[in-house]
Amino acid sequence: MSVLPQDIEKIINSSYEHGFVTDIDADTVPAGLDEAVIRLISSKKQEPQWMLDYRLKAFAHWQTLTGPVWAHLNIAPIDYQAISYYSAPKSKADGPKSLDEIDPQLLETYKKLGIPLEEQKALAGIAVDAVFDSVSVATTFRTKLHEAGVIFCSMSEAIREYPELVQQHLGSVVPYKDNFFACLNAAVFTDGTFVYIPEGVRCPMELSTYFRINEAKTGQFERTLIVAEKGSYVSYLEGCTAPMRDENQLHAAVVELIAMEDAQIKYSTVQNWYPGDTHGRGGIYNFVTKRGDCRGDRSRISWTQVETGSAITWKYPSCILRGNDSTGEFYSVAVTRGKQQADTGTKMIHLGRNTKSTIVSKGISAGEGQNTYRGLVRMSPRAENARNHTQCDSLLIGDQCGAHTFPYIEVRNPSADVEHEATTSKISEDQLFYCRQRGLSEEDAVSMIVNGFCKEVFNQLPMEFAVEAQKLLSVTLEGAVG
């Protein structure tokens, strides 16, 4: 099986589509991290005292920690003092109330990214809380959501306007002591998204946030908190792109989901950050802590992710199945090519009775990519009749890549049923031959086979996202077959 060498060359050398930098005068603090920087961030955001105390506590703890080394990743040492921890577009100063007030240059950026806000309003009923660097600058459909009682706003706004809700829930799923990157995030997070769905409300539309790292050398420390009260439902979409840069940009986000009794949260991600150039230079370091807490009985949290970007991905969306009969799901497609590395997977911690979890992980490695699934399934002694099914499949394209599987299974209850299966294979000559014989080009055939391989996961994505994800996958893998 071969594609013409010049095609591969062309595609390999084609630059990152979304690689551009918008020239905006950003309000950036000098590089470095100490207490003063944290106080500055806090005061710039006009935060209450408790928030500042929380940050300082986290920072004090962070100084005692060292970065994790257990992942199957090759990470160049990160100089945390060389990063600027705050950057906000200046034009935001007074807080825009409508699109007219937004810096036209910003709007232009979004257009290039394919999310024109004007059209978004009319389109598909999606409310967009667009995050440009670290401060959210525009929020749409606020009114409609407001009528339903749903709170959908930036984290800094939430801290000011709904302090009691934030204080109650922030850090309750991912405490600042959780891990190195979560701790750093707790100390320096600049903005993020806050979603609150009141009891019995079914969120009237899919919520979506587009993240974009723009300012060079600015670490992005997003903090997302979603609280779904009793009997509510919300589906949240997260997608990201980042402009081309030559230095590694650090992204250490924290996402916390809380599902009360009978609540359901569906969290979908399409991640397409800059993966670095052909020599592996540049590219985003994506070290994210995502965790959902099924706090109430019969609650349900589902993570769906399509990871195609980033130089390094270190990400384990997890579910704590605390409530009885709660359900956790994890569907993932992770693609690595070029020199990308991904160490991703999930944790399913079964605490309650009759809890169920499903893990479907599809890893695709091409070029010199290294793709690792790392997952933990823990059945605690109280988790009677708990059930887990895990399936991890890896697809290898090319002989320079690697696919690895490291599942951890800990069972302390005899009534628990745990199944894990993993396979690793490549696209077989037979499959390709069959498709080509039917008149498909090699590229199309591979794209079709790969999409079939990932179908189980794509089926979980909301429709618009599924289309985008499929396209993304084909684009990503173009020319990867040789």
Add this chain to the structure above:
Amino acid sequence: MNMSETGRQWLHNLITQGQILPDQQLDWLDQNRQAAWQQMQSFELPDRKQEAWRYTSIDRLIKYNFLHTSELSEILPGTEIGEWILPDNSSYRLVFINGHCVPRLCNIQGLPRNVAIGCLRASMSTDGEVIRHYLSNPLFKQSSSTARDLFAALNTAYMDDGLFVHIPKNAALDRPIEVLHLNLAMDNELLILPRHLVVIDEGASATLIERYVSQGNHAYFSNNACDIFVNGNARLSHYRIQDESAQSHHLGRVNILQGADSNYKGVYLALGGSWSRCDIDARFSGKGAHCDIIGLYTVNAKQLTDFHLNVLHNHAHCSSRENFRGIIAGSGRAVFDGRIVVEKHAQKTDAQLTNKNLLLSLDAEVDTKPQLEIYADDVKCSHGTTVGQIDPKQVFYIRSRGIDEAMAKKMLCLGFAGEIFDQLDLPEVRSFVEQRVQNNLFAPQGQDVH
């Protein structure tokens, strides 16, 4: 003193107990020992922060002051081995007591010429070159080396006696080699450090049955290592049955190096011991080899049983199968860590790993971690693992046929283990293993099966 201080003290005692290394007047041997001795000083005590010891705490070992002795003075003259050995003359038999060969109990009559079966200590003078050649094989050193951890270094530093098997080119051994490792637990807490070497030359074949058993109820720690070379086109069937007393601590390391087109079949059974761990490391030195490792562990009462498997596919066209099953009752804990690594150039590798566990009681625990690490694209690799319980419907079915509940569960457990039993090609071995599993699972302390 807290645990870490106790641990440090324990480690200090272990490496400075000042035993004089037995003088064999072999420079290379002394150099190896000295090097291991030096390395040992630099190792930290394994703790649960280290990935290889994540689920296996050595706290139980630290409670004892194990002492190494190179002398074999107190062996009771009337030691009976009858209950552990195969019927007369069906095998070549070697008996080791506390790591030392006891010629009185051995039987190697009728051994073909050129075949060497004996104890390592005596063979140093007769087969010194062979032993030297294999123990300093650079390819092999990476895995078996002392460099790996404290306990491997400890074994090498005291390397003195153990099993030595050398089957010459194209020889097919007519009878199995039966090796009984009997540990007599005497008053002091013994540290036993046997070192075994098995070499099957090109085109030769043999069957080796190893049993680790114990007498007496005192604590001891057997830290043994076994290096196995199955050269090109050779074949080895290896049964390793660990069935020691409830006070025993057992750390076994088996390192296998297979030549081109060779075949190794290993059957590993862990049935007893308070704390037992076995690390199996297999790698290849040529194409087309097949490695088949199956295992069964039954864990009861407060036992801890740990298997660490590491199969490195470093040559193309090799295949491997690992199939381990475990039955965990009482407040037992089983740990399984199976790893398959396929290197870049090892195309056409075919590797499969299966681990199935049956939990019988509320306090039982299993931690399993099957891993695949693959750097080549034209491979077929898979692993599967399950943890479950006895299906109540199956119990109901059997009960509805007039069989009581305890019996029904017993039948189902034995059925679960049956897949492993079926792989035991020697009927004598199969019958005693089956018997032993039955007794082990349904001993009085195992009654909390529900």
